[in-house]
Amino acid sequence: MTLAYDSFRPYTFVDAFKFMADNAGLMWSKTTEHLIVSGEAISIALLIAIPLGVWLGHIHRGSFVAITGSNILRALPSLAVIAIGLGYLGIGRTNVVFALVVLGSPVILTNAYVAVDGIDPDLIEAARGMGMRPLEILLKVELPLALPLIFAGIRTAAVFIVATATLGGVVGGGGLGDIIVNQASYFLRGVIAGSIAVAALSFAADFVFWSLQRAVTPRGLRLQARSFEPMSPADDAIAV
Amino acid sequence: MTGPSLLATGPVIPNFGEPPGGKNGCIAQNGTFCWDWVSLHWSDILQPRLVEHIQLTAIAVGIGFVIAFAAALVAHRQRWFEPSFSVLAAFLYTIPSLALFQLLVPFTGLGVLTIEIGLIGYTLLILFRNTLEGLRGVPEDVLEAARGMGLTRCQTLTRIELPLALPAITAGLRIAVVTTISLATVGAYITPLGLGQPIFYGLQTNFTTEFVATGALAVLLAIAADLIIVLAQRLLTPWAHSRRLAT
Amino acid sequence: MSGEAAEIVFDHATKRYAGRADFAVDHLSLTIPAGEICVLVGPSGGGKTTAMKMVNRLIDITEGDITIAGRSVRSLDVIELRRGIGYVIQQIGLFPHMTVAGNVATVPRLLGWDRARIDARVRELLELVCLDPDTDHSRYPAQLSGGQRQRVGLARAMAADPPVMLMDEPFGAIDPITRERLQDEFLRLHKEVRKTVIFVTHDIDEAIKIGDRIAILREGGRLAQYDTPEQILASPADDFVARFVGADRGLKRLALRTLADVQLGAVNGTSPTDPRCTSSMTLRDALSLMLTEGAKQVVAVDDAGRPVGTLSIEHVSDLLGPNA
Ligand SMILES: Nc1ncnc2c1ncn2[C@@H]1O[C@H](COP(=O)(O)OP(=O)(O)O)[C@@H](O)[C@H]1O
Numbered sequence A: 001m002t003l004a005y006d007s008f009r010p011y012t013f014v015d016a017f018k019f020m021a022d023n024a025g026l027m028w029s030k031t032t033e034h035l036i037v038s039g040e041a042i043s044i045a046l047l048i049a050i051p052l053g054v055w056l057g058h059i060h061r062g063s064f065v066a067i068t069g070s071n072i073l074r075a076l077p078s079l080a081v082i083a084i085g086l087g088y089l090g091i092g093r094t095n096v097v098f099a100l101v102v103l104g105s106p107v108i109l110t111n112a113y114v115a116v117d118g119i120d121p122d123l124i125e126a127a128r129g130m131g132m133r134p135l136e137i138l139l140k141v142e143l144p145l146a147l148p149l150i151f152a153g154i155r156t157a158a159v160f161i162v163a164t165a166t167l168g169g170v171v172g173g174g175g176l177g178d179i180i181v182n183q184a185s186y187f188l189r190g191v192i193a194g195s196i197a198v199a200a201l202s203f204a205a206d207f208v209f210w211s212l213q214r215a216v217t218p219r220g221l222r223l224q225a226r227s228f229e230p231m232s233p234a235d236d237a238i239a240v
Numbered sequence B: 001m002t003g004p005s006l007l008a009t010g011p012v013i014p015n016f017g018e019p020p021g022g023k024n025g026c027i028a029q030n031g032t033f034c035w036d037w038v039s040l041h042w043s044d045i046l047q048p049r050l051v052e053h054i055q056l057t058a059i060a061v062g063i064g065f066v067i068a069f070a071a072a073l074v075a076h077r078q079r080w081f082e083p084s085f086s087v088l089a090a091f092l093y094t095i096p097s098l099a100l101f102q103l104l105v106p107f108t109g110l111g112v113l114t115i116e117i118g119l120i121g122y123t124l125l126i127l128f129r130n131t132l133e134g135l136r137g138v139p140e141d142v143l144e145a146a147r148g149m150g151l152t153r154c155q156t157l158t159r160i161e162l163p164l165a166l167p168a169i170t171a172g173l174r175i176a177v178v179t180t181i182s183l184a185t186v187g188a189y190i191t192p193l194g195l196g197q198p199i200f201y202g203l204q205t206n207f208t209t210e211f212v213a214t215g216a217l218a219v220l221l222a223i224a225a226d227l228i229i230v231l232a233q234r235l236l237t238p239w240a241h242s243r244r245l246a247t
Numbered sequence C: 001m002s003g004e005a006a007e008i009v010f011d012h013a014t015k016r017y018a019g020r021a022d023f024a025v026d027h028l029s030l031t032i033p034a035g036e037i038c039v040l041v042g043p044s045g046g047g048k049t050t051a052m053k054m055v056n057r058l059i060d061i062t063e064g065d066i067t068i069a070g071r072s073v074r075s076l077d078v079i080e081l082r083r084g085i086g087y088v089i090q091q092i093g094l095f096p097h098m099t100v101a102g103n104v105a106t107v108p109r110l111l112g113w114d115r116a117r118i119d120a121r122v123r124e125l126l127e128l129v130c131l132d133p134d135t136d137h138s139r140y141p142a143q144l145s146g147g148q149r150q151r152v153g154l155a156r157a158m159a160a161d162p163p164v165m166l167m168d169e170p171f172g173a174i175d176p177i178t179r180e181r182l183q184d185e186f187l188r189l190h191k192e193v194r195k196t197v198i199f200v201t202h203d204i205d206e207a208i209k210i211g212d213r214i215a216i217l218r219e220g221g222r223l224a225q226y227d228t229p230e231q232i233l234a235s236p237a238d239d240f241v242a243r244f245v246g247a248d249r250g251l252k253r254l255a256l257r258t259l260a261d262v263q264l265g266a267v268n269g270t271s272p273t274d275p276r277c278t279s280s281m282t283l284r285d286a287l288s289l290m291l292t293e294g295a296k297q298v299v300a301v302d303d304a305g306r307p308v309g310t311l312s313i314e315h316v317s318d319l320l321g322p323n324a
C-alpha cells in the first residue's frame, strides 16, 4: 500500500484536540454516523440474541447453539466478516451493521443463555412447587435473577460493537473509521482525534450499560458475594 | 490514500488479456466468489499469505506468552504490579487497532515490527489477566495443604499452582490466538503481510472475489485454530469442564 | 382448598422413571388421617422424595392414585393443586431477589389477594415462626442465618393456609442444636394449625420425634412398615425395619414416654439415697439416671418436692417386655 505517512511530533496529541475544534462539523457528523451504525447493530443484536438466549436457557436446551455456536462466531476475524459481507451485501451501512450483528450477538446470546440456564434448580423447583406457571417462573424468578449477567453480556457486546464499527471506514460504512483510515487527508492528528472519539464512545457505552447493569441488579443479589462486580473495562474487553 | 475513496472508481481489473473463464466468466464479470480465481491464485497469493498469517500469529502469541507469563508470576508475588498493568490494559483496549498500527508507524516503521508490536501488545493483556486469574484461583486450603506437606514455594508453584491454573491459561491462549488472527488481518493495512493483504488489495481494486475468498480463508483459519485449541484443552486439562462463562 | 386439614390416601401409587427397570415407588398404599404428621423415612434412594412429589405432581404418577380429601390429584388442575399445598425443601429455595416479606407473600400474590390482607398475613406468619415482623420483614435471604431461612421457608409454605404440607428433609442442612429447636417449634406450630403433613427424613430419630405415624420405605420404593412410632419400635415388621430403627430401639421407645405416662410404684420403702426426678422426665432419662447413680429405682417428685411414685429397673424392663 502506498500511504503517505505523517511523522509523529511530541505535540501531535495537542494537534489532535485542535483538529477536533477546527473540524467540529466533520467530527460531529462522523460521530453521529458511528452512533447510528453501532446503535442499529446493538438493537438488532438485542432483538435476536436476548429472546433466543433466554428461551433456550428457560427450556435448558440448545447449549450447542448458545455456547459452541456462539464461540465459533466470536472467533471470526472482524475484517474478514466485513469483507465477506461487502461481497454479498454491497457497499454501505447494511453490510457493516450485518457484520457487527454477527460479531456482537454471540456474547449477548451466550450470557443470556448461561444466566437463565444456570439459575439454581432448587429455586425453580420451589417456584413450581408453589404453583407458579412456566411464564410466571420466567418473569418472576428467572429473569430478575438473570438480568445482571444478561446486562454484563450486553455491555461487553456494546463496547465491542462501538469499537469494531471503526472498521466500517475500510468498506465505506461511514463513522469515525472514515477519519481513521484517511491519514492522507487528515494526517496523524486526525487519526488520533478519531481514535480519541472512538475511545470516548466505547467508554460512554461501557458506562451506560454498567449503570443499567447496576440498576437492574436486585438488592438481594447485591448482598450476595460476587454477584455484582465493579466497573472494570479491561475485564471483558475484546481488542478490535 | 487508499480506502473507501477508491471503491467508488469502479472495478480495476488487471488486464492480463483474456481472464480465466473467458470474457463472460465469473472473473471478468467481477463475480462475488469465483472458484477459478481461487484455484488459479491458491499457490501464488492465498497459500503464501496464509502461511505468513500463521507465522505472524505464532510469533505474537509466543512472545506475548513468555512476557505475560513472567509478568503474571511477578504480579502473583508482588501485589503492586497488577494495577499498573491493568491501567495499561484498559487504555490499550480502547484504541481501535486500525489506529494503533498507524500510531506505531512513526516509531517502528512500515515493517513487520510494527504489526508484531501491536499484536504482542494485545495478547499480553489477555494472557497476563488469565494466567494471574488462574494462579489466584487456586483455593487457599489447597495451598495450605501443600505448605503443610512441606513443599517449598517453588515446588508449590510448579506442582500445585501451575497445573491448577492450566485451564485458565489455556482459555487465555484460545482468546489470544483468535484475537491475534483477527487483528493480524487489520495489520495488513500497514504492511502487506498475511491474509489481510489480499483483503485490502481486493478492496482497493474492487475485485470482489479476492476479498471475499481471502476473508473466507481467514474465517476458516480462525475456526480451525479455535477447534484445535479446544481439542488441546480437552487433552491437557481433562479434569476441567469446558463450560465456562463466555465473557 | 384451604383451611381445614384433609385426609391423604396413597392408593397403589407407583413411580417408574423412564429408562429404569426398577420401581422408584412400588405400589405404595397408605392413609394419612387429616391433621396428622406422616413421616416418610428410609435409606437414601428409597423413594421418599419421589413419593412425596407425586402428591403435588412435581412427579407424575405412573400407576395407581393419590387422593386429597377424596379427590384424585390427577383430576385437579396442577397449578391449583400446588397452590393449595405448602412445600418446603431442604435447600429452602428462598428467592434471593425478594425480601423475607416478598418470599412469604409469593403464593398469596399468585392467588391475587389484596395488599392489606397479604401484609396482615405476612406479619401473622412471621410471628408464628418466631421471626420479628418489624425487623426481619424487609431483610433479604443473604442477610439471614440458616435457621432463619428455614423459618422463612416454612412461613412461605404456610402463607395461603394450605390444608396439606409437604416437607422434604427441611432440617437436614441445619446444625443439630438449631435443628432440635426447629423441630420443637414445628411441633408446637402443628398443634396450633393442625395440617396434614408429609415429612421426609432419613433420620429415624427425627422421624420418631416428629411423626404421628411413620412409613418406612426400603430400596425399590417398597413400604416396609407403616405405623405409630411406638408400634414400630415395639414390634418391627421385619429384620430390615429392626436394623433401620437400631438395636437401641428399646431405649428410643422409652424416650417416647415420661414418668407421668406410666403407672408408678408405691412411694413407701424408698431410700433417701434414691435419685429424685420430676414426672416430666422421659423413661429413658430416668433409666440413665438409675444407671449412673447405681440405684435400683428413681423417685418422682412433684413441684413441692414431695414423692409421688417410684420407677424401678424391673418396672422399666416390664414396660418394654412382650406383654407391655
Ligand atoms: N429424575 C429421576 N430420574 C430417574 N431416576 C430417578 C429420578 N429421581 C430419582 N430417581 C431414582 O429413584 C429412586 C428413588 O429416589 P428418591 O425418591 O430421590 O429417593 P430418596 O428421596 O428416598 O433418597 C432412586 O433410585 C433414584 O436414583
Ligand SMILES: [Mg+2]
Pocket (backbone or CB within 6 Å): C048, C049, C050
Ligand atoms: Mg430425597
